[in-house]
Amino acid sequence: xxxxxxxxxxxxxxxxxxxxxxxxxxxxxxxxxxxxxxxxxxxxxxxxxxxxxxxxxxxxxxxxxxxxxxxxxxxxxxxxxxxxxxxxxxxxxxxxxxxxxxxxxxxxxxxxxxxxxxxxxxxxxxxxxxxxxxxxxxxxxxxxxxxxxxxxxxxxxxxxxxxxxxxxxxxxxxxxxxxxxxxxxxxxxxxxxxxxxxxxxxxxxxxxxxxxxxxxxxxxxxxxxxxxxxxxxxxxxxxxxxxxxxxxxxxxxxxxxxxxxxxxxxxxxxxxxxxxxx
Amino acid sequence: xxxxxxxxxxxxxxxxxxxxxxxxxxxxxxxxxxxxxxxxxxxxxxxxxxxxxxxxxxxxxxxxxxxxxxxxxxxxxxxxxxxxxxxxxxxxxxxxxxxxxxxxxxxxxxxxxxxxxxxxxxxxxxxxxxxxxxxxxxxxxxxxxxxxxxxxxxxxxxxxxxxxxxxxxxxxxxxxxxxxxxxxxxxxxxxxxxxxxxxxxxxxxxxxxxxxxxxxxxxxxxxxxxxxxxxxxxxxxxxxxxxxxxxxxxxxxxxxxxxxxxxxxxxxxxxxxxxxxxxxxxxxxxxxxxxxxxxxxxxxxxxxxxxxxxxxxxxxxxxxxxxxxxxxxxxx
Numbered sequence: 237x238x239x240x241x242x243x244x245x246x247x248x249x250x251x252x253x254x255x256x257x258x259x260x261x262x263x264x265x266x267x268x269x270x271x272x273x274x275x276x277x278x279x280x281x282x283x284x285x286x287x288x289x290x291x292x293x294x295x296x297x298x299x300x301x302x303x304x305x306x307x308x309x310x311x312x313x314x315x316x317x318x319x320x321x322x323x324x325x326x327x328x329x330x331x332x333x334x335x336x337x338x339x340x341x342x343x344x345x346x347x348x349x350x351x352x353x354x355x356x357x358x359x360x361x362x363x364x365x366x367x368x369x370x371x372x373x374x375x376x377x378x379x380x381x382x383x384x385x386x387x388x389x390x391x392x393x394x395x396x397x398x399x400x401x402x403x404x405x406x407x408x409x410x411x412x413x414x415x416x417x418x419x420x421x422x423x424x425x426x427x428x429x430x431x432x433x434x435x436x437x438x439x440x441x442x443x444x445x446x447x448x449x450x451x452x453x454x455x456x457x458x459x460x461x462x463x464x465x466x467x468x469x470x471x472x473x474x475x476x477x478x479x480x481x482x483x484x485x486x487x488x489x490x491x492x493x494x495x496x497x498x499x500x501x502x503x504x505x506x507x508x509x510x511x512x513x514x
Numbered sequence: 515x516x517x518x519x520x521x522x523x524x525x526x527x528x529x530x531x532x533x534x535x536x537x538x539x540x541x542x543x544x545x546x547x548x549x550x551x552x553x554x555x556x557x558x559x560x561x562x563x564x565x566x567x568x569x570x571x572x573x574x575x576x577x578x579x580x581x582x583x584x585x586x587x588x589x590x591x592x593x594x595x596x597x598x599x600x601x602x603x604x605x606x607x608x609x610x611x612x613x614x615x616x617x618x619x620x621x622x623x624x625x626x627x628x629x630x631x632x633x634x635x636x637x638x639x640x641x642x643x644x645x646x647x648x649x650x651x652x653x654x655x656x657x658x659x660x661x662x663x664x665x666x667x668x669x670x671x672x673x674x675x676x677x678x679x680x681x682x683x684x685x686x687x688x689x690x691x692x693x694x695x696x697x698x699x700x701x702x703x704x705x706x707x708x709x710x711x712x713x714x715x716x717x718x719x720x721x722x723x724x725x726x727x728x729x730x731x732x733x734x735x736x737x738x739x740x741x742x743x744x745x746x747x748x749x750x751x752x753x754x755x756x757x758x759x760x761x762x763x764x765x766x767x768x769x770x771x772x773x774x775x776x777x778x779x780x781x782x783x784x785x786x787x788x789x790x791x792x793x794x795x796x797x798x799x800x801x802x803x804x805x806x807x808x809x810x811x812x813x814x815x816x817x818x819x820x821x822x823x824x825x826x827x828x829x830x831x832x833x834x835x836x837x838x839x840x841x842x843x844x845x846x
Contacts, residue, residue: 344581407621414576414616415609415687416639425635429626512626512671 245509252505258498262491266318269311277308278463286481297487300470301477309465310488316466317447317492320380321499324446325439327385332392333435337423339393340400351397358390366458375458383453384446395438399431432510440503444496467492525694525726526575527551530587533567533574537582542798544570546750547587549825550743554694557717557727559741559758561734561773563795567750568730572697575728576614577604592694610640610691615698619680619705623672629656629683630668636690655686659716678709685716689725696720696727702736714740734777738762746770749796749806752825756832766828766839768811805837813838 246252265272274294275281285303289296297306339350366383373379403409404427412422451468454460460469467488474485533545545567552558560568574585577596589596591612596604608614616622623632633652637643643651649668656664659682672680681701688696698717702710718740721727729741737744737758744762745755746769754767765771772791793810796802805823808814817837825835 407616407618408624410578411614411616411622411684411687412624412635413578413608414614415636416605416607417609417635418605418639421639425627426624430624432626510626512628513673 241512242509246505249505249508251501252509255498255501255503255505258494259502262314262495262498263318265311266314269308269314273305273308273311275305275308277304277312277465280304286477286484288481288483298481298483300473300484301481304463306470306484306487309470310467310491312464313466313468313470313488314491316377316460316464317450317468318495320384320450320466321443321447321495323381324384324388325442328389328392328442329435329439331385332389332438333396333428333431335389336393336396336398337400337427337431340397341404341419341423341427343401343404347397351394354390354393357387360387362387363456366453366456370458375461377460379458380450380453380460383458384449388442388446388449392435392438392442395434396431399434400427403427403430429510433507436503436507436510440496440499443499444492447492523554524551525554525592526728527590528571528575528588529590531571531574531589532586533570533579534584534586535580535582536584537799540799543750543801544798545574548745548747548750548752549587550745550752550755552695552726552728554726555721555724556743557721557729557741559737559744560728560730560747561732561737561744562747563732565795565798566747568747569699571747572614572699572728572730575697576608576612577601578614606640609636609688609693611693612695612697613688613691613693615681615685615688615696615701617700617703619677619684622684623680625672627671628668629670629672629675632672632683633668633687633690636687640691651690652686655690656682658689659683659686660712661686677705678712681705681709681713682716685713685720689720692725694726696725698727698729700731700733701729702733703731710736734762734773746773749798749801751806751835752833753807753835754832755825755834756830760830760832764830766832766834767807767836768813768838769807772810805835 281299281303283303284295284299286301287295287299289298295305295307297310300306300309335350339347365386369379369383373382409422409426412426417425447468450460450466451472454466454469455472460466470488471485471492474488478485528551529549531545531548532543535542535544548567548571550558560571562568570579573579575589575596577599579585585597587597591607627635630649630652633655634645634648637648637651652668653664656667661667661679661682667675667679672683675683685701701717702713705713714736717727717729729736731737741758743756744758745752746761746767747753748769754761754765754770761770762774765774769791772789775789776791791810796806796809802809802819804817804819804821805811805814808818811818823835823837825833827833828839
């Protein structure tokens with residue numbers, strides 16, 4: 237069976253395993269951050285505003301512009317950012333792939349209507365959309381998920397539709413029809429498995445996109461509220477004081493970069509593992 | 515192969531099949547009034563140049579036409595009318611009662627599925643078999659197509675197989691449901707000559723076990739080898755139809771004569787005795803009035819350019835659509 241040999245290929249891929257390990261560590265840090273950090277995320281140290289790292293006092297990453305422990309805040313930010321990134325990639329995977337595959341496979345008028353809906357959502361001014369949602373849904377973390385979720389799958393749907401259109405012309409799809417496969421079966425069994433390569437790549441591209449969108453939304457005052465934080469917020473704050481206190485940008489930025497790198501290694505490994513020709 | 519049991523079980527009865535495509539430039543009649551019937555264990559060859567409607571005839575029978583196609587006439591399959599059959603019911607027949615072998619085994623298999631999955635897929639569409647049972651049937655199907663080391667092949671992916679082995683898998687997929695009718699669209703065109711012979715033997719075996727086969731090809735050698743009867747198509751119409759031996763020995767339609775004369779022959783390669791048919795097949799959007807072959811026909815005269823000849827039965831079980839077919843049975 238395909239999945240077994242795929243898993244074996246994935247487990248034998250050192251890059252993918254390294255990525256998986258790093259992601260696991262970051263996840264553990266995010267989950268157990270409060271126990272690891274020496275200070276609370278909202279405790280203000282008036283004598284240490286914008287102070288560099290000090291291991292003896294437990295400020296491993298230094299403090300932020302308000303004198304709070306950056307280590308504790310970076311780990312707390314990891315929770316929100318990982319959650320947003322994962323949720324966004326799952327939404328684009330489930331909704332985007334299904335939507336795009338159905339539109340591309342059925343074609344004709346159904347395709348035209350489905351893709352015009354995508355175009356409309358695409359062309360909505362994002363900020364206007366956000367404000368509208370805030371009015372109706374209110375400010376909370378779930379607003380972020382709904383907002384990001386509403387737009388994040390559009391790219392995936394377009395990519396998948398395009399790939400499906402070309403895949404549909406392949407003879408084995410015709411063959412599956414000739415063997416009595418239903419449309420549903422053809423999409424699930426023959427179209428989607430053949431889309432893994434581009435799907436995994438665009439799924440990974442979605443993660444930084446979502447994490448940065450979240451920081452933008454938080455900047456607008458939606459979603460994550462002080463004293464809670466996210467990597468996007470920390471990076472935004474850090475960037476403003478880049479010249480004087482570089483560690484405020486460096487540490488959260490390094491975490492984000494490391495996470496994205498690990499996701500990419502894992503994604504490449506997954507793509508290779510799914511491709512029987514590798 | 516006895517002759518008696520064939521007559522009593524007609525599997526496929528196509529009558530006046532007409533397939534039109536509505537295109538922006540006009541209506542194209544790809545298949546124009548084709549009729550034939552086929553008994554169990556019988557093999558019919560459909561030959562003709564590219565674009566003569568032979569493949570569209572197959573796809574019409576399978577119900578695999580694009581949405582701009584309009585099919586008329588009647589396709590009786592095991593006593594059931596296929597034209598106008600709801601898609602769900604058609605799906606229930608496809609792959610299990612009637613199956614299609616594709617031209618190019620390189621593209622007809624899903625690159626992401628192992629041979630076992632490809633074969634079991636077909637069974638899962640139609641029968642709720644357990645995995646072990648489906649696997650056993652898949653193995654049996656590979657054995658029937660003489661696949662070397664069938665257990666090992668089950669685990670392999672299409673790209674790990676040679677062209678001949680892939681075509682065996684394709685035929686195994688088609689035969690796994692033990693269909694009454696096998697439609698083959700140029701099943702050997704994409705293969706090496708030596709592999710072609712093996713695949714043809716394989717098809718002959720399926721036919722001996724009682725499967726009716728419609729074989730579309732432009733290779734007259736394949737028809738001579740495999741088919742009991744042959745239908746020659748030109749511009750969507752059958753121009754000559756009959757027992758293979760009779761048609762090939764004494765072709766009556768000038769087009770059939772031309773096809774046979776265009777064949778390279780080992781015994782007169784030196785004399786360059788091949789005579790290609792002059793001219794091009796007609797544009798289906800702008801068919802000439804009268805006989806569609808008349809612009810290329812050496813015998814064409816007044817009536818040929820005015821009136822389309824009907825397909826009329828002649829002696830020897832043949833039917834010919836030509837104004838000049840009467841009284842001149844021999845090769846010109």
